[in-house]
Amino acid sequence: MVAARRPRLLKGRLVSAGCVLILASVPALANAQAYQCRTPQVSSVPQIAPDGARRDTPVTGYTLALSWSPEFCKPREDSRAHRVQCSGENGRFGFVVHGLWPQSPRGSWPQWCAAQSRLTPAQIREHMCMMPSARLIARQWAKHGSCMTRRPETYLGVTRILWDSLRIPDYDRISREEGLTAGRIRQAFADANGSSWQAFHVGVKLNERGWLQEIRLCYSRRFRPTRCDDARFGARDDVAARIWRGL
Template identity: 55%
Template sequence: MAATSAHAQSYQCSPPSGLSAPAERKPASEPRRIKPVTGYSLALSWSPEFCRTRKNSRRDKTQCRGDDGSFGFILHGLWPETRGPAYPQWCAVTRPLPPAEVKRNFCMMPTARLMARQWAKHGSCMTQRPETYFKVSRIMFDAVRFPDMDRLSRQPLTAGQFRNAFAAVNDGVMPDMIRLKINPRGWLQEVRLCLGQNFRPRRCPVFRRATKADVPLKIWRGG
């Protein structure tokens, strides 16, 4: 992956004042799993699709209402993995995120609630300090280049063609290092890059099944 980005993740972004992120608590329904980390997934959410039905949602207003920014890809999270699908999670009890850290990462991850959850659920399995987790996340996020999503959204497209387009603009990334999340209506929700322990792109583990190459895929541009 390159050190600069093409087709910026946030088209505009201005962090609102008074941002805070209370500590996220482990839900009773989710187990704590402390396991050795053997790799990572970088999950990149396509914000126009996420916000398509959430523009009037108070819960998602900083990402979706448009007052604080207009976003393309945002970071859903940097997730540690182990051998097999039961990834590490909720490894430690966490404290509220420092307001300065919330502000620093807002244009990458434009809801404080999302930051708090990603740190508590995933980051606590990687490091003891949220500053370290978000620093590594920013480095990885800023290294990704993005294809021309506007152009791709205006043409017939399959999952395989999209993976090829995404890999083509990222040095060292091959289509089999990319997994896609597509909703039941056929719209792109998320791109996930598989990373090794050294944070370099790798072939996705076999338990991360790929969407078949010929599956139709649509990209919502917003509006």
């Protein structure tokens, strides 16, 4: 996989008090994997039922969770529910956005807030190359985005700005290194993204067999990279890791 270069976030912050978005005017940014992705038609918005109680807690920061598709899709290539992401019919994916999550003190987070606006099929389709699942987009808005802003287009727009600001290292090459560790995975990401990123800003989630599942990027309330707490930091630097490249 060739390292993907994305334009940096020029200026932007989401102010949790009142959930007001303040963004500088920036040109439309092309998704780095768009050349691999054929956007499917979306005719309806999946219905999402809350799986927990509403929790309206103050927002002190954010997590951008990136899912490693080859590992996610390994047991799901024939799944109708994950057809867009995993069948290969709409392209092959590396990292995709799992979600942008508001954080609260002491490891808590707000969830399932009262949404002021409805998500539309057009909004889902616009972001399917970043988050290749209509149900995932609908769930992330309902569970997390509704606690950040009143409008789904704002939540998805901020998510895209953060996503497009990142550079993804060549994890295909890195996966072939002897003695690969979680620390090497996070350091490679920090090195690829400039001096504002340090390894302790990057969480690494491995599954029980040691394969890479997700990278979790920790942001302050003003969307600056910040030190991950223990829960988001994940695997220690010295833990052995593997990266599934797909077939």
